[in-house]
Amino acid sequence: MAWLSEGALEALDLVTPVFCAGCGRLGSCLCPRCEAPLYEPPRLIETTAGELPVWAAASYEDETRRLILSWKRGRVDLAERILAAYRELADRWHAFDGDPVQVVVPAPSRWKRRASGLFVVGKAASAVGQSLGVDCADVLRERGHGHSGGRGALGRSRAAGAIRARTVALPRRALLVDDVVTTGVTLEHSAVALSEIGVEVRAAVVLAATPRRTKV
Numbered sequence: 395m396a397w398l399s400e401g402a403l404e405a406l407d408l409v410t411p412v413f414c415a416g417c418g419r420l421g422s423c424l425c426p427r428c429e430a431p432l433y434e435p436p437r438l439i440e441t442t443a444g445e446l447p448v449w450a451a452a453s454y455e456d457e458t459r460r461l462i463l464s465w466k467r468g469r470v471d472l473a474e475r476i477l478a479a480y481r482e483l484a485d486r487w488h489a490f491d492g493d494p495v496q497v498v499v500p501a502p503s504r505w506k507r508r509a510s511g512l513f514v515v516g517k518a519a520s521a522v523g524q525s526l527g528v529d530c531a532d533v534l535r536e537r538g539h540g541h542s543g544g545r546g547a548l549g550r551s552r553a554a555g556a557i558r559a560r561t562v563a564l565p566r567r568a569l570l571v572d573d574v575v576t577t578g579v580t581l582e583h584s585a586v587a588l589s590e591i592g593v594e595v596r597a598a599v600v601l602a603a604t605p606r607r608t609k610v
């Protein structure tokens with residue numbers, strides 16, 4: 395593009411405008427103000443996932459919610475920016491927690507999401523694995539039409555057994571990765587499923603947590 399004058403580039407920008415996925419401001423796929431919360435220091439989150447420590451960077455609301463939804467719906471220009479935030483989150487978690495893990499496992503996604511190539515949590519887990527210098531193993535699956543979410547006891551009982559881990563030989567200590575944590579049910583059942591194949595989940599890291607769940 396070196397042959398285009400600055401004026402011509404500006405004109406091109408007007409022809410193919412790029413809007414921030416969070417606030418809609420013109421100029422880039424993710425403006426600095428909307429990107430900043432993804433780089434907050436990881437916080438320990440209050441969940442139903444019992445003893446499992448769950449760490450999150452951002453609060454899942456407003457611009458952060460919009461940009462994560464946009465990424466999950468397949469906005470490709472956003473992907474690399476979000477994966478960079480996951481790499482930073484992994485580094486910071488490691489610095490905080492210091493508990494070495496041997497493998498990174500993405501939380502399960504519905505088969506429709508996988509089939510349509512939108513398994514974004516798999517890409518996030520892969521980025522986290524790169525950052526920590528360990529492998530990523532996509533072994534968790536949702537069983538049948540099992541319901542993995544929902545609040546309260548009903549949601550949890552529906553979720554029981556809804557996630558299984560493929561029986562493969564994995565290192566013993568794992569880190570779970572997901573996009574958003576609400577109740578922690580999916581992470582809890584993922585950890586149970588992994589324990590059934592002899593893998594101990596040391597912690598989970600997610601990009602964002604629904605508000606008012608900070609533990610520390």
Ligand SMILES: [Zn+2]
Nearest residue numbers: 414417425428
């Ligand atoms: Zn923005």
